[in-house]
Amino acid sequence: MKRSLRPLAATAIIFIIAYALSVLQFPSMLSTRVLGNFLTDNAFLGIAAVGMTFVIISGGIDLSVGAVIGFTGVLVAVLISWMGIHPLLAFAIALSVAGLFGAAMGLTIHFLNVPSFIVTLAGMFLARGGASVITQDSVPINHDFYGTVTGLIIRLPGGGRLSFIGLLMIAIFILGALLAHRTRFGSYVYALGGNEVSASLMGVPVARTTVQIYMLSSMLAALAGIVFSFYTSAGYPLAAVGVELDAISAVVIGGTLLTGGYGFVLGTFVGVMLLGLVQTYIIFDGTLSSWWTKIVIGVLLFLFIVLQRVIFAASTSGEKSPEKA
């Protein structure tokens, strides 16, 4: 097996073991129904996490994801329910707004040369504040189109359901993987995360790529917001608070290095599924409170970071930092 695939394999094996243990305890967890709900319940998180993967591979971080999901939900709900615009047009508007938003963040990061985390922090305040200024209440969406889309279900043997949004998430993951590993843009992202200076010396258009990365992340977050609005049939300004943390956790658990330059889109998929498994297990157990989710995710995050350190230290054992020397 290729050395570089080890973290991905580690995550996948841990997921399989964890799932097998859960199934041993609760045999009913091995059903198409549970697997189908896995996809549906985590669709918005998965889509947002794809964008986050690109950002983290490029060596940055995007804290505005959750706020953009909330903002998009409110924007779409207001456009559809208050202004009577067709959902598809509303989606196009929301995606364009998010694209501009991401472009502005990318431009700021590149041209003002500031850490991405503080710029996207400002973006988070802006998007969350903007959503709250539009409305403070939950705006329901009652459009036939929403009913049609939620009705698009593939029934699986065993009572499972593959929903449209679940399939959309899988499609986004496949497209994301192709974009990362098979296109020029993808290799630019990896180059940027490896070393920005050498990337620019090699002829990578750093400014354009940075802007595109944050546009991609914000637009995928907006898509996640649209998916979230399908999931809840409403837009709420405080929706998806803290989803950026879940997305970052999923990316890290999926084997992407936070220092940039190394990672897998499909690893993020396993990461999202692992987070979903933790939640489902806690629901199945019934006696554990929901706050155990947070602790387990924190522990997983810690384990994977340490695992990465060990693998990373093993692969670069030749160079020693001055402190260790």
Next chain:
Amino acid sequence: MKRLHLERLANPQLLALAGVLLINWLLFPNFFRITWQDGRLFGSLIDVINRGAPVAILAIGMTGVIATKGVDLSVGAIMAVCGAVAATMVVAGYPTPVAVIAALAVGLACGLWNGFLVAVLDIQPIIATLVLMVAGRGIAQLITEGSIVTFNDPALIFIGTGSFLGLPMAAVIALVLMVVVTFLVRRTAIGLFIQAIGVNRAAASLAGIRSRMLLMLVYALSGFCAAIAGIVVAADIRGADANNSGLWLELDAILAVVIGGTSLLGGRFSIPMAVVGALIIQAMNTGILVSGFRPEFNLIVKAGMIILILLIQSPLAGRIFTRRLVPAKAAAK
């Protein structure tokens, strides 16, 4: 050095605070009115100092962390944990000093854990502290068993709502902490060492600075400050709310530090200015509230402020300023 001197002369943070207070006064003419009632001062200005204290306390610890080119995202969660520890121990019948010391020790331990991840395991600070940020609230809920633990212990409540020489206790604590930490950092070589690590950790280590030890110390201080803030907030509402105590305050604290002129790229910091930064944020919050605007505008104003600071701090602006200054100086000569 000259540029630093100029900045000190103009002191943009104090000017900004004065500006925000002035705008508040224009929007709300009674803003500066302070009355003496029941042995303490009352007024919007006192409210700013009182409400700004938790963020100011967090900012004191955060300044050290950011000066080493790090960041501590876990302070909000540590606040929740320490508040929960203090509240549950008081309810369980332990004497107040024991509960407070235990909470402070827990905060210190959380900070040391962060420091261990950053300094010994060499993990990026954002990610290292993310672990506690995610898990911390879960731990806090574990301690409070999912409910809001309320208490009636007068000594503990005094920490949050009492007053000393007419000033709110929270503000007094923040002030004392600021003076002590500033003294510790500026009157010894620790401040210099912290700056050296922030500029170039490898070089600092080669120069003989024990960077591991200092990084641990800096994160431990941040955890300790978070514990103090957690106790103050819990005492203020007479209860420990694991879900909402300190929620998003880490972001306010980072913002306060950045407003205070500490560079996110490490190497330059000022603790008193970070406290002023916290006061600026609170003055804006209070201003928006008293002038009748909807509190939602708060977030947008904060975002605008971050963008403005980034513009001022950016190398781009630096180039423009120096380009303008250099010919002017040449002409003067």
